[in-house]
Amino acid sequence: MLLEKLLEYANKEFEPYEVQATNSDLVKLMRYGIVKIVFKSNKRTVWTVIDPEKIKRLITLRNTKIRLPSDKPLFSNIVGYDIHKKLLLKCVNSEKPIHVLLLGKHSTAKTLFLLELTKVEGTEYLTPYITYVGLFDVLETHPKLLLIDQLDNLKDNKVYRLLIDICEYGYLTKITHNETVRDKTDVKVIATANTVKRIPDALLSRFLIVKFREYSDIEYINIANTLLKDYNIDSELKEYIIQKTLPYKDIRNVLKLANICNSKEEVDQFTSILNFIQ
Numbered sequence: 001m002l003l004e005k006l007l008e009y010a011n012k013e014f015e016p017y018e019v020q021a022t023n024s025d026l027v028k029l030m031r032y033g034i035v036k037i038v039f040k041s042n043k044r045t046v047w048t049v050i051d052p053e054k055i056k057r058l059i060t061l062r063n064t065k066i067r068l069p070s071d072k073p074l075f076s077n078i079v080g081y082d083i084h085k086k087l088l089l090k091c092v093n094s095e096k097p098i099h100v101l102l103l104g105k106h107s108t109a110k111t112l113f114l115l116e117l118t119k120v121e122g123t124e125y126l127t128p129y130i131t132y133v134g135l136f137d138v139l140e141t142h143p144k145l146l147l148i149d150q151l152d153n154l155k156d157n158k159v160y161r162l163l164i165d166i167c168e169y170g171y172l173t174k175i176t177h178n179e180t181v182r183d184k185t186d187v188k189v190i191a192t193a194n195t196v197k198r199i200p201d202a203l204l205s206r207f208l209i210v211k212f213r214e215y216s217d218i219e220y221i222n223i224a225n226t227l228l229k230d231y232n233i234d235s236e237l238k239e240y241i242i243q244k245t246l247p248y249k250d251i252r253n254v255l256k257l258a259n260i261c262n263s264k265e266e267v268d269q270f271t272s273i274l275n276f277i278q
Helices: 002-008 023-031 052-062 082-093 110-119 132-139 158-168 217-227 235-248 251-260 264-271
Strands: 035-040 045-049 100-104 123-126 145-148 171-175 180-184 188-193 208-212
Touching: 002 052, 002 132, 023 035, 082 110, 082 188, 082 208, 100 110, 110 123, 110 145, 110 188, 123 132, 132 158, 158 171, 158 188, 217 235, 217 251, 235 251, 235 264, 251 264
Parallel strands: 100 188, 100 208, 123 145, 145 188
Antiparallel strands: 035 045, 171 180
8 A cells, every 4th residue: 555655645745654664665666766855864754755657657557467368267278287287276276275386497387377377266466576565455455366476586575574474374464653453364375486596495385386397398399389279370380480499498489489480481580690598
């Protein structure tokens, strides 16, 4: 609710407690040119909003939900990974909160699984740019599933602390200048990560960690053919694109080339200057 509070104070000066924030929260917004300090002493810091329009855009962005069409069964758009599907369905349907970390290198369908889960009613999909205050606001709406992409790349380290609280104890605790807010939550956290290096051990131990291995050649080819099924290009060009991207095992490369190439010659021309990450 911080952004909404700041809009209320758009035309007047305020102290952090008046918008239920800390100076640390506001300093981060100051870096984005949203607020600035107008007075500072040993005892108090006074702030003012300098760009209300940017706040409105951030509120719109925060409230934009990523949601796939729910007319198809869960995970039906993902080729293979049958055991992963079975396990995740059990976790989603469990009566008690089970928190899951999908761990593996890039391009191993982790994000695809996360996006598929947006079909479930009552989910919130978050990026690594979520802040402590932003996450608290989301949790106050009592989502059923909290989906976090790239948990290992969170920009606000305080988010890790809040996640530990909800995964271990099932409570939200927020302290303001005059009260302590404590709320029960049964949310299930499902996140992705390429590595566990940046994730605190205290949080990592709360997760059921599911490994995603790299595709085999056959799996990669099958998945690529499935994704290209609706593309209006001939089968020979599709096969050529798949073979050109096979050494890198990144399905995204197939789609990128399919979107811009109309011939084998163009595939050769463009791949000669492209840098595919392996």
